[in-house]
Amino acid sequence: PRSYTIAVIPGDGIGLEVMPPALRCLEAAATRFGFKLEFRSFPWASCTYYLKHGTMLPSDWKELLQACDAIYFGAVGDPATVPDHISLWGSILAFRREFDQYINLRPCRLIPGVTSPLANRAGKPIDFFTVRENTEGEYSSIGGMIFEGTERETVIQNTVFTRVGVDRVIRYAFELARSRPAKKLTSATKSNGISITMPYWDQRVEEIAKEYPDVQVEKYHIDILCAHFVQRPHTFDVVVGSNLFGDILSDLGPACTGTIGIAPSANLNPSSRREDPNTPWFPSLFEPVHGSAPDIAGQGIANPVGMIWAGQMMLEHLGEKNAADAMMRAIETVLGRAKDGAGGGLNILTPDMQGKGTTEELGSAIEQEI
Amino acid sequence: PRSYTIAVIPGDGIGLEVMPPALRCLEAAATRFGFKLEFRSFPWASCTYYLKHGTMLPSDWKELLQACDAIYFGAVGDPATVPDHISLWGSILAFRREFDQYINLRPCRLIPGVTSPLANRAGKPIDFFTVRENTEGEYSSIGGMIFEGTERETVIQNTVFTRVGVDRVIRYAFELARSRPAKKLTSATKSNGISITMPYWDQRVEEIAKEYPDVQVEKYHIDILCAHFVQRPHTFDVVVGSNLFGDILSDLGPACTGTIGIAPSANLNPSSRREDPNTPWFPSLFEPVHGSAPDIAGQGIANPVGMIWAGQMMLEHLGEKNAADAMMRAIETVLGRAKDGAGGGLNILTPDMQGKGTTEELGSAIEQEI
Ligand SMILES: CC(C)[C@H](C(=O)O)[C@@H](O)C(=O)O
Ligand SMILES: CC(C)[C@H](C(=O)O)[C@@H](O)C(=O)O
Numbered sequence: 136p137r138s139y140t141i142a143v144i145p146g147d148g149i150g151l152e153v154m155p156p157a158l159r160c161l162e163a164a165a166t167r168f169g170f171k172l173e174f175r176s177f178p179w180a181s182c183t184y185y186l187k188h189g190t191m192l193p194s195d196w197k198e199l200l201q202a203c204d205a206i207y208f209g210a211v212g213d214p215a216t217v218p219d220h221i222s223l224w225g226s227i228l229a230f231r232r233e234f235d236q237y238i239n240l241r242p243c244r245l246i247p248g249v250t251s252p253l254a255n256r257a258g259k260p261i262d263f264f265t266v267r268e269n270t271e272g273e274y275s276s277i278g279g280m281i282f283e284g285t286e287r288e289t290v291i292q293n294t295v296f297t298r299v300g301v302d303r304v305i306r307y308a309f310e311l312a313r314s315r316p317a318k319k320l321t322s323a324t325k326s327n328g329i330s331i332t333m334p335y336w337d338q339r340v341e342e343i344a345k346e347y348p349d350v351q352v353e354k355y356h357i358d359i360l361c362a363h364f365v366q367r368p369h370t371f372d373v374v375v376g377s378n379l380f381g382d383i384l385s386d387l388g389p390a391c392t393g394t395i396g397i398a399p400s401a402n403l404n405p406s407s408r409r410e411d412p413n414t415p416w417f418p419s420l421f422e423p424v425h426g427s428a429p430d431i432a433g434q435g436i437a438n439p440v441g442m443i444w445a446g447q448m449m450l451e452h453l454g455e456k457n458a459a460d461a462m463m464r465a466i467e468t469v470l471g472r473a474k475d476g477a478g479g480g481l482n483i484l485t486p487d488m489q490g491k492g493t494t495e496e497l498g499s500a501i502e503q504e505i
Numbered sequence: 506p507r508s509y510t511i512a513v514i515p516g517d518g519i520g521l522e523v524m525p526p527a528l529r530c531l532e533a534a535a536t537r538f539g540f541k542l543e544f545r546s547f548p549w550a551s552c553t554y555y556l557k558h559g560t561m562l563p564s565d566w567k568e569l570l571q572a573c574d575a576i577y578f579g580a581v582g583d584p585a586t587v588p589d590h591i592s593l594w595g596s597i598l599a600f601r602r603e604f605d606q607y608i609n610l611r612p613c614r615l616i617p618g619v620t621s622p623l624a625n626r627a628g629k630p631i632d633f634f635t636v637r638e639n640t641e642g643e644y645s646s647i648g649g650m651i652f653e654g655t656e657r658e659t660v661i662q663n664t665v666f667t668r669v670g671v672d673r674v675i676r677y678a679f680e681l682a683r684s685r686p687a688k689k690l691t692s693a694t695k696s697n698g699i700s701i702t703m704p705y706w707d708q709r710v711e712e713i714a715k716e717y718p719d720v721q722v723e724k725y726h727i728d729i730l731c732a733h734f735v736q737r738p739h740t741f742d743v744v745v746g747s748n749l750f751g752d753i754l755s756d757l758g759p760a761c762t763g764t765i766g767i768a769p770s771a772n773l774n775p776s777s778r779r780e781d782p783n784t785p786w787f788p789s790l791f792e793p794v795h796g797s798a799p800d801i802a803g804q805g806i807a808n809p810v811g812m813i814w815a816g817q818m819m820l821e822h823l824g825e826k827n828a829a830d831a832m833m834r835a836i837e838t839v840l841g842r843a844k845d846g847a848g849g850g851l852n853i854l855t856p857d858m859q860g861k862g863t864t865e866e867l868g869s870a871i872e873q874e875i
Contacts, residue, residue, distance in 0.1 A: 219697045220704070228698070252735055254624040278663075278701040288668035292701040293648075298658035327589045328598075328752065331648040331662040334590070358752045362760035365622055365735060382698065382728045383753065390732035 138171035139453055142203040142418070146181045146226070148427030149437035149494075150209025156498020157207075157442035160462065163505040164450060168458040175203060180226035182213035191225030197233065204409065205449050206230065206420040209442065210427040224276075227402075227422070231269050234417035236402035237300065238307050239267035239381060240448075241424065243368070243388035243398070247471030249488070251393040253365065261392050263371040266308040267381020269402055271300045272332075274378045296332045296377070301339045307405060308375035309347045315372055320347075322354040323376035323384060336377065357383070364391055389424065396438050396487045398424040399445035401452065421449040438485040439498040440466060465504035469497070508541035509823055512573040512788070516551045516596070518797030519807035519864075520579025526868020527577075527812035530832065533875040534820060538828040545573060550596035552583035561595030567603065574779065575819050576600065576790040579812065580797040594646075597772075597792070601639050604787035606772035607670065608677050609637035609751060610818070611794065613738070613758035613768070617841030619858070621763040623735065631762050633741040636678040637751020639772055641670045642702075644748045666702045666747070671709045677775060678745035679717045685742055690717075692724040693746035693754060706747065727753070734761055759794065766808050766857045768794040769815035771822065791819040808855040809868040810836060835874035839867070 141161075145154040158174060165172045177199065178184055185191050193199075200206055211226045212219060230236065245251060245261045278292035305322075312320040322340045326333035337354060344352045355363065357380050364371075364384065368391045376384055389398040400422050407417040423441025431437060444466060451459035472478035473490065483500045484490025490497075511531075515524040528544060535542045547569065548554055555561050563569075570576055581596045582589060600606065615621060615631045648662035675692075682690040692710045696703035707724060714722045725733065727750050734741075734754065738761045746754055759768040770792050777787040793811025801807060814836060821829035842848035843860065853870045854860025860867075 220700060223697050224700070252623055254622055274698050274700075276700050280701075280705070286668060290666045290702050290705040292664045292699060294662045294664065296660045298656060325749065325752075327593050328644050329662060329749070330590060330594070330644075330646050331650075332660050335650070335660040357749075358756035361731060361753055361757040362765050365757065365760045366765075379695065379699070379727075382695075383731055386728035387731040387735065387757075390735045395732050395736075 136170055137455075138173065139204040140173045140175060140202065141449070142200050142206045143174045143176045144180050144206065144208045145176070146209040146211040146427060147183060147213050148210055148429050148432035149425070150181075150211065150427055152432070152435060152437045152494050153423065153439040153442035153498075154209050156439045156495060156502065157446050159498065160443045160465075160502045160505055161446045161450070163502050164455075164458040164462050167461065167505060168455060170455060170458070175199075180208070180211055182211070182217040182222050185217050185222065185225070191222060192229070200230075200234075200418055201416050203418055205453060206418050207446065207449060208420050208422040210423065210425065212427045213429055215429065227420075228274070230420055231402055234404055234420070235270060235407070236404050236417070236419060237268065237270045237303055238401075238403040238405060239269040239385065240401040240403060241265050241267070241385040241389070241398060243371075243385075243392055244394065245392050246394055246397070247467050248474035249393045249397070249470060251391065253368070253391055259369040261368045263368075263388070264311060264373050265381055265385040265388055266304060266311060266373060266375045267385055268300060268304040268376070268378045269381075270378070271295050271297060272378035294332050296335055298339070301336060302343060305340055305343050305375060308373050309343060309350055312350045312373040313347060317372040318349055319351045319372035320353070321360070321371055321374045322352065323357050323360050323374065323380040324354050325357045325380075327356060360384070361387055364388055368392065386424070396425055397440035397444060399441055399448050400424050401445070401448045403452065419452055421445040421452070435493045435495065436486050437494050438487050439494050440470070440501070443498070443501055461505055465501050469500045469504050506540055507825075508543065509574040510543045510545060510572065511819075512570050512576045513544045513546045514550050514576065514578045515546070516579040516581040516797060517553060517583050518580055518799050518802035519795070520551075520581065520797055522802070522805060522807045522864050523793065523809040523812035523868075524579050526809045526865060526872065527816050529868065530813045530835075530872045530875055531816045531820070533872050534825075534828040534832050537831065537875060538825060540825060540828070545569075550578070550581055552581070552587040552592050555587050555592065555595070561592065562599070570600075570604070570788055571786050573788055575788050575823060577816065577819060578790050578792040580793065580795065582797045583799055585799065597790075598644070600790055601772055604774055604790070605640060605777070606774045606787070606789055607638065607640045607673055608771075608773040608775060609639040609755065610771040610773060611635050611637070611755040611759070611768060613755075613762055614764065615762050616764055616767070617837050618844035619763045619767070619840060621761065623738070623761055629739040631738045633738075633758070634681060634743050635751055635755040635758055636674060636681060636743060636745045637755055638670060638674040638746070638748045639751075640748070641665050641667060642748035664702050666705055668709070671706060672713060673776075675710055675713050675745060678743050679713060679720055682720045682743040683717060687742040688719055689721045689723070689742035691730070691741055691744045692722065693727050693730050693744065693750040694724050695727045695750075697726060730754070731757055734758055738762065756794070766795060767810035767814060769811055769818050770794050771815070771818045773822065789822055791815040791822070805863045805865065806856050807864050808857050809864050810840070810871070813868070813871055831875055835871050839870045839874050
């Protein structure tokens with residue numbers, strides 16, 4: 136049977152709590168659809184590990200992860216004990232950079248049973264993807280300070296757009312748009328204010344658009360695009376943006392559908408092939424959008440749906456389309472039913488969804504539905 | 506009597522249409538509250554002017570504007586004939602930079618009669634200000650391209666934060682927060698991803714916060730802050746951000762209250778004093794948030810409220826508090842009444858507010874109410 140090795144990194148806080156039920160959901164899907172999953176669990180890329188060892192990662196982290204087909208990541212961070220720049224740049228941001236996971240893909244969708252904060256949205260389907268550049272741009276880390284401690288103190292940071300980096304994310308977004316019924320691509324820009332990098336982005340979008348005459352393209356400045364996410368989210372199909380703009384839009388979109396607590400995030404290197412002996416293997420990483428949430432950690436009430444949905448994206452990426460579809464249906468069925476008062480009703484939803492259930496209860500309900 | 510000279514720049518598109526009724530509202534306020542307004546109208550800083558003269562501004566534009574107490578600006582831009590980087594950097598962005606209008610202040614408020622796209626907001630008051638750095642940061646315009654036309658093509662742009670630039674906007678925001686009942690300041694950051702400039706911003710906020718122990722301070726990364734604007738806009742009081750983050754938040758906020766079509770924007774140099782002979786006089790500029798809207802220009806149906814509300818902020822800035830309050834009340838009264846079906850009902854609202862009225866009709870209704 137088909138078989139996949141999965142690196143499992145629970146991380147910190149609620150990452151440790153949502154991981155076990157999510158693994159059970161994945162196992163249920165594997166059993167039902169006849170493939171095998173081998174989980175390799177790693178305690179590092181966590182603040183707990185850092186506080187013991189003084190580093191976020193062991194020296195052989197790359198080899199350990201490259202021996203796997205995909206990385207399944209919980210959440211990292213505990214600002215009370217470890218500064219963010221150590222915990223994040225020593226884990227998730229290092230993985231994105233080192234494994235060249237140049238696509239960050241996030242679905243934005245109305246889910247049955249989840250209440251959107253927007254009025255009058257109930258009837259209109261919202262279903263789009265944000266495609267974010269995930270390795271360069273505004274997250275370059277180059278720059279510095281001059282005249283420190285004086286009135287002239289000046290701090291500069293470079294935004295770096297490379298042809299390779301910009302083209303591949305735009306092309307990925309066009310391919311995704313082409314594969315969907317609406318075939319529409321929205322590009323986020325700010326070329327009227329950010330006058331060097333953003334006009335370049337626009338120019339690459341225009342150039343690559345010529346290869347996709349079947350895809351409808353539009354561009355909006357990030358300020359008004361954010362406003363449109365609130366005003367007419369149902370009109371978007373695929374939205375592409377730089378590292379920073381994609382970051383903003385991929386939180387704002389799910390906020391508009393009410394799914395920010397349960398949204399998943401795929402950090403993809405779509406060109407790396409494990410079977411190709413001539414290039415290094417760079418596995419992709421799947422994580423919930425939410426963080427480690429120190430404020431509710433340890434109470435067993437974290438919502439496991441983001442972690443499970445991230446697993447769903449992982450199965451889809453591994454080629455297990457039927458299993459992925461079944462997982463998505465299970466999530467939608469359980470949440471929809473609960474809101475209707477059936478299947479345990481509010482008792483199985485976690486408190487963030489106005490329920491009284493636990494991580495375990497909600498996770499088990501989805502597992503059984505798979 | 507008190508008297509003020511106002512530079513009036515209608516600009517392009519609907520700027521030309523919303524200006525006349527807005528000037529009549531200002532005149533009504535001046536008459537009622539006993540001061541004089543002298544309007545000096547300038548046709549430049551418009552694409553029409555550019556197409557005739559090949560420049561956006563006459564050579565003596567600075568002196569002409571510096572002879573005034575404030576600048577009242579309509580809207581600029583006509584991308585079909587003049588590229589944005591010429592029209593915007595040759596007008597509004599040049600004014601901000603040259604007159605060191607380092608504060609961009611925008612109210613975000615639920616207005617009676619205006620429908621917010623957010624559910625269940627009707628009962629909860631939303632009333633906050635965004636304070637945006639308006640001269641530096643991400644809008645630096647320094648950078649360039651290397652390896653043009655090759656696979657190695659790389660484009661770099663610098664974000665520049667100066668101590669002076671960062672401190673003064675943060676301090677302004679603290680002062681504003683201190684003057685309000687809630688005394689709360691929210692700072693937008695992204696120090697977990699933008700690892701040089703944004704930690705510096707955070708550090709300056711922390712430092713300056715020590716001078717304002719009476720103000721409650723919180724900071725959020727821009728991605729989750731955008732989500733919170735949708736989820737709980739009623740909890741904000743004063744929100745401060747860099748040039749880019751402030752730009753985004755000051756569109757997103759009014760989108761959440763439904764006021765993006767009618768919101769005003771004040772570009773302030775709060776330290777320049779006209780009466781001080783030792784420093785140059787840098788007038789402040791007041792404009793609606795909306796642009797020139799070429800798509801509806803010429804039809805007489807543009808909403809004049811943004812322009813009128815910008816005038817309201819101008820009077821407040823000039824020290825005419827009572828007149829400013831009266832203008833605000835007039836806007837709220839007319840819009841609220843119209844939605845209730847009274848005072849002409851939908852017939853006086855412009856189409857963007859689901860009405861059948863014209864720019865002139867809505868403008869006159871407000872003028873009469875003042
Ligand atoms: C027109 C544009 C350059 C401008 C900006 O980004 O500053 C506008 O969006 C604004 O907010 O005033
Ligand atoms: C934790 C943080 C650095 C990260 C980012 O900004 O990329 C997060 O917000 C995300 O979107 O995955």
